[in-house]
Amino acid sequence: MTELRFKKTTEFDEEVYAVHPEDYRALLEALKSEGFDYPRSLTGMDTGYGLRVVVHLYGIESGRKATVYTDVPYDAPEVPSVTDLWPGLEWFEREAYDLVGLRFAGHPDHRRILLEEDWTLHPLLKRYDTGGYLLPDWQPAPWPETPPWQEEEAAEESQEGGEA
Amino acid sequence: MSRMPLPTERLVQPKLVGYDPTHPRPWLERIAYALFFSALWVMVVLAYGVVPTVFRHYGWLESPWGFAAYAVIEAVLAFLLAAVVALILIVVLRKYLGKVQERVGPMHYGPAGVFQTVFDALKLLGKEDFAPRRVDWLIFRLAPAIVFVSAFMLMVAIPVAPGWLMADLDVGLLYIVAVSTLGAYGVVLGGLSQGNKWGLLGAFRAGAQLVSYEVPLAIALLSVGVYSGSLRFVDIVEHQYGLWHVVPLFISFVVYLVASIAELKATPFDLPEAESEIVAGYNTEYSGMSFAFFFLAEFVELFLLPGFMVLLFFGGWHGPLFGLDPQSFAAGMLQSLYFLLKVAVWVWIYLWIRATLPRFRDDQLMDLAWKGLLPLSLVGLLVAALLRIFLEVL
Amino acid sequence: MRGPTTIDPVPGRTDEMIINMGPQHPATHGVLKVVVGLDGERITRAVPHIGFLHRNHEKIEEARTYSQIISYADRMDYVSGLQNELPFILAVEDLLGVEVPKRAQYLRVIFFELFRIASHLVWLGTGMLDLGAITPFLYTFRDREMILDLTEKTAGARMLPNYYTFGGVRRDVHPDFFKDVAEFLDFFETRLPDYYALVLDSPVFQARAVGVGVLSKERAIARGASGPVIRASGVPYDVRKAEPYDAYDEFEFEIPTRPEGDVYARFWVRFKEMEESVKIIRQALEKVPKVGPYKGKVPPRVKPKGARYRAVEIARGHLGTYVVADGSEYPVRIKHRSPSFANLQLIPDLFVGARFADAIAILSSLDPVFGEVDR
Numbered sequence: 001m002t003e004l005r006f007k008k009t010t011e012f013d014e015e016v017y018a019v020h021p022e023d024y025r026a027l028l029e030a031l032k033s034e035g036f037d038y039p040r041s042l043t044g045m046d047t048g049y050g051l052r053v054v055v056h057l058y059g060i061e062s063g064r065k066a067t068v069y070t071d072v073p074y075d076a077p078e079v080p081s082v083t084d085l086w087p088g089l090e091w092f093e094r095e096a097y098d099l100v101g102l103r104f105a106g107h108p109d110h111r112r113i114l115l116e117e118d119w120t121l122h123p124l125l126k127r128y129d130t131g132g133y134l135l136p137d138w139q140p141a142p143w144p145e146t147p148p149w150q151e152e153e154a155a156e157e158s159q160e161g162g163e164a
Numbered sequence: 165m166s167r168m169p170l171p172t173e174r175l176v177q178p179k180l181v182g183y184d185p186t187h188p189r190p191w192l193e194r195i196a197y198a199l200f201f202s203a204l205w206v207m208v209v210l211a212y213g214v215v216p217t218v219f220r221h222y223g224w225l226e227s228p229w230g231f232a233a234y235a236v237i238e239a240v241l242a243f244l245l246a247a248v249v250a251l252i253l254i255v256v257l258r259k260y261l262g263k264v265q266e267r268v269g270p271m272h273y274g275p276a277g278v279f280q281t282v283f284d285a286l287k288l289l290g291k292e293d294f295a296p297r298r299v300d301w302l303i304f305r306l307a308p309a310i311v312f313v314s315a316f317m318l319m320v321a322i323p324v325a326p327g328w329l330m331a332d333l334d335v336g337l338l339y340i341v342a343v344s345t346l347g348a349y350g351v352v353l354g355g356l357s358q359g360n361k362w363g364l365l366g367a368f369r370a371g372a373q374l375v376s377y378e379v380p381l382a383i384a385l386l387s388v389g390v391y392s393g394s395l396r397f398v399d400i401v402e403h404q405y406g407l408w409h410v411v412p413l414f415i416s417f418v419v420y421l422v423a424s425i426a427e428l429k430a431t432p433f434d435l436p437e438a439e440s441e442i443v444a445g446y447n448t449e450y451s452g453m454s455f456a457f458f459f460l461a462e463f464v465e466l467f468l469l470p471g472f473m474v475l476l477f478f479g480g481w482h483g484p485l486f487g488l489d490p491q492s493f494a495a496g497m498l499q500s501l502y503f504l505l506k507v508a509v510w511v512w513i514y515l516w517i518r519a520t521l522p523r524f525r526d527d528q529l530m531d532l533a534w535k536g537l538l539p540l541s542l543v544g545l546l547v548a549a550l551l552r553i554f555l556e557v558l
Numbered sequence: 559m560r561g562p563t564t565i566d567p568v569p570g571r572t573d574e575m576i577i578n579m580g581p582q583h584p585a586t587h588g589v590l591k592v593v594v595g596l597d598g599e600r601i602t603r604a605v606p607h608i609g610f611l612h613r614n615h616e617k618i619e620e621a622r623t624y625s626q627i628i629s630y631a632d633r634m635d636y637v638s639g640l641q642n643e644l645p646f647i648l649a650v651e652d653l654l655g656v657e658v659p660k661r662a663q664y665l666r667v668i669f670f671e672l673f674r675i676a677s678h679l680v681w682l683g684t685g686m687l688d689l690g691a692i693t694p695f696l697y698t699f700r701d702r703e704m705i706l707d708l709t710e711k712t713a714g715a716r717m718l719p720n721y722y723t724f725g726g727v728r729r730d731v732h733p734d735f736f737k738d739v740a741e742f743l744d745f746f747e748t749r750l751p752d753y754y755a756l757v758l759d760s761p762v763f764q765a766r767a768v769g770v771g772v773l774s775k776e777r778a779i780a781r782g783a784s785g786p787v788i789r790a791s792g793v794p795y796d797v798r799k800a801e802p803y804d805a806y807d808e809f810e811f812e813i814p815t816r817p818e819g820d821v822y823a824r825f826w827v828r829f830k831e832m833e834e835s836v837k838i839i840r841q842a843l844e845k846v847p848k849v850g851p852y853k854g855k856v857p858p859r860v861k862p863k864g865a866r867y868r869a870v871e872i873a874r875g876h877l878g879t880y881v882v883a884d885g886s887e888y889p890v891r892i893k894h895r896s897p898s899f900a901n902l903q904l905i906p907d908l909f910v911g912a913r914f915a916d917a918i919a920i921l922s923s924l925d926p927v928f929g930e931v932d933r
Binding site: 114 | 890900
């Protein structure tokens with residue numbers, strides 16, 4: 001088995017894993033076999049330079065909590081689906097697709113869920129205002145030199161350094 | 165005036181109509197409902213007592229014209245009686261449910277809300293009787309008529325006191341089984357003709373339910389006929405002078421009670437119109453007066469089925485006569501009052517059941533009918549037959 | 559129009575009726591639409607559609623300051639409005655490092671459990687309405703009104719009180735509050751036997767509920783079910799015990815569980831939860847400091863930094879809020895993980911094979927609130 005590219009930190013009482021998108025599914029499979037059997041949540045968000053998918057897991061037996069996230073660029077917003085590991089994330093992935101525009105490869109029912117089928121935009125992207133209009137002066141930020149899953153303390157991702 | 169007037173600036177201040185929650189007047193309610201009940205009694209005396217007695221006394225029934233006049237008058241009176249019964253029972257139901265549920269119920273039209281249903285009926289009369297494009301028009305229009313007419317035809321068969329009856333049917337029991345089954349056709353046809361899937365489901369449920377409950381109901385009625393040796397209501401009531409049928413025929417009584425609730429389509433057997441499941445079931449697409457006919461028929465049946473129960477099992481008009489001649493007019497009035505009071509007690513029990521229980525599921529209802537009530541009704545029939553043989557041997 | 563509004567018929571099959579249950583169906587607790595295929599009365603397929611009440615809270619909240627967001631959280635699960643504020647507040651408090659005084663924690667717990675009772679009462683009334691009994695509905699709403707009166711007297715609003723705030727609660731309770739709550743609890747305990755008699759002990763209800771809509775333990779965990787739904791399947795998962803917030807680790811209470819996983823078990827668990835809530839409130843009334851601050855020290859401008867997921871156990875289950883903050887007055891992303899949203903994923907699992915009347919019972923036992931599902 002190849003080395004998984006991720007960085008593990010501890011924030012409050014949670015284990016936080018920042019993982020390379022290619023290893024996203026492999027890490028989650030490993031976590032599932034470690035006893036994280038309860039899917040708490042799956043969030044899609046716009047970080048300004050790309051899209052992020054955040055998975056919150058919980059072990060019913062162990063009481064451990066884990067947060068796994070990975071970033072993908074705007075032009076290739078696709079991560080593998082994990083609905084076969086946790087079927088409870090099926091609607092959460094659909095919601096992330098619906099609101100943010102993340103694609104989940106291998107999702108059994110990849111449709112919009114909250115918005116209408118023929119809706120064209122993904123409203124939670126930062127390029128839209130609350131009315132759904134494109135912000136004229138919005139520009140994507142450059143992809144970070146050291147993405148969150150790399151061990152570089154200098155370029156710690158600003159949004160994830162909460163405990164510092 | 166450029167702005168809306170404030171509430172305090174209105175020339176005509178709104179008046180609190182009818183009910184003032186700070187001053188409840190329970191005596192008003194009681195008087196109002198006692199008057200309502202006596203209005204029903206007067207109607208019954210008129211329809212069942214006065215008109216037939218007068219016609220018989222003068223021998224007008226012998227001539228064809230006299231008979232025709234009698235038929236027309238009685239038809240009108242029976243229709244009015246059915247309407248009054250339905251209007252009273254609807255408001256009584258709502259008021260009673262209000263009491264059970266710690267509300268006040270209808271309060272605003274008439275003293276203590278007694279005219280609520282009159283206004284409801286007027287409102288329904290004024291509404292458009294709308295038919296969607298996909299309905300089978302003839303059957304759609306015919307169905308409420310079938311339902312209402314079958315309920316109203318049953319009124320003819322009831323004797324309320326000795327000699328007080330519209331038509332003395334030799335086959336009264338058979339007649340009510342036949343005519344009440346006719347009502348089931350109306351419900352099923354109404355559901356099927358409206359081109360609505362909820363109506364279709366309601367019609368299926370109504371058909372299955374009404375058919376499966378007619379059978380134990382008919383057998384329970386039959387056991388009364390076997391025991392008393394007659395299908396005539398007058399004979400059956402006369403037969404109970406020693407002992408009301410509810411004692412020897414208790415099993416048949418229980419079957420009749422359960423099956424009649426199912427026949428009424430009331431909770432816990434209100435599947436054909438279970439609004440939380442199939443929206444409104446067979447009357448989903450009905451509006452205006454067509455809907456009102458279904459509604460009225462239901463409440464006429466709520467009077468008739470306890471009425472038949474009282475006739476068959478609770479001694480009909482039996483009660484203390486205080487030395488009056490049973491054939492006299494005064495005794496007739498008293499006895500019809502006894503009949504109505506017994507019916508009122510049973511209507512109250514039916515409403516109580518309706519207020520308390522949740523709904524059965526369709527398959528449980530079938531189970532109960534075919535696996536529970538049908539064998540039980542056969543046992544009741546056997547008991548009735550054995551008792552009859554036993555009495556005849558004695 | 560929301561597409562696809564229907565499911566395709568199976569080729570060659572003519573005995574399946576496809577029917578839209580909702581969004582205007584009387585028993586869908588709001589605006590759920592389930593397209594069901596019916597074979598007679600038996601459900602062959604069920605496809606749920608949600609989103610009819612979607613307001614995109616999460617986008618609106620990105621344009622609001624943190625203290626403005628609290629009142630938006632109220633409006634998700636409007637039946638237990640107050641409870642929805644808490645996970646967001648807890649997450650922001652974690653990020654700010656705010657200490658909540660003891661008295662404030664106890665006040666929060668008292669209101670939290672009062673709203674659990676209120677929410678379960680609404681569920682009980684509407685659930686029994688779905689099963690055809692009208693009387694419990696009016697009884698439960700009468701009792702709930704007393705809780706809403708307590709809230710109104712304290713917070714000024716009835717259903718959506720906007721009462722919790724960072725570091726505690728927004729204002730102190732009035733002097734008679736604890737006496738009023740104790741009076742309500744005494745009254746409520748005299749009411750519970752009625753509900754048992756009308757619902758759980760009713761043979762007709764038992765015939766409708768026992769063995770209907772069975773959810774296995776494994777499926778409940780994998781589907782992310784929570785609240786009474788997962789506890790009725792035999793999983794003692796309750797956020798109040800798993801990760802205690804506020805003062806919940808100082809109370810003695812049980813997590814009612816049942817192994818069956820059917821509709822009856824879900825009703826039973828909620829009944830027992832109301833009793834446990836009464837126990838918790840009684841303990842809180844004893845232990846609450848009679849004097850003391852009702853709010854901790856919070857910076858005047860709330861500018862948290864970092865990311866935090868906090869969960870609480872609201873009446874419907876695990877409500878989580880994920881707050882991503884960048885140190886400005888506005889959040890980057892707020893995600894509400896609502897319990898009904900996850901529980902509704904069970905619809906295809908539970909509906910298929912059930913009878914149509916069972917589907918109504920199953921839906922009412924899941925107890926979704928669409929303000930929360932659609933957000």
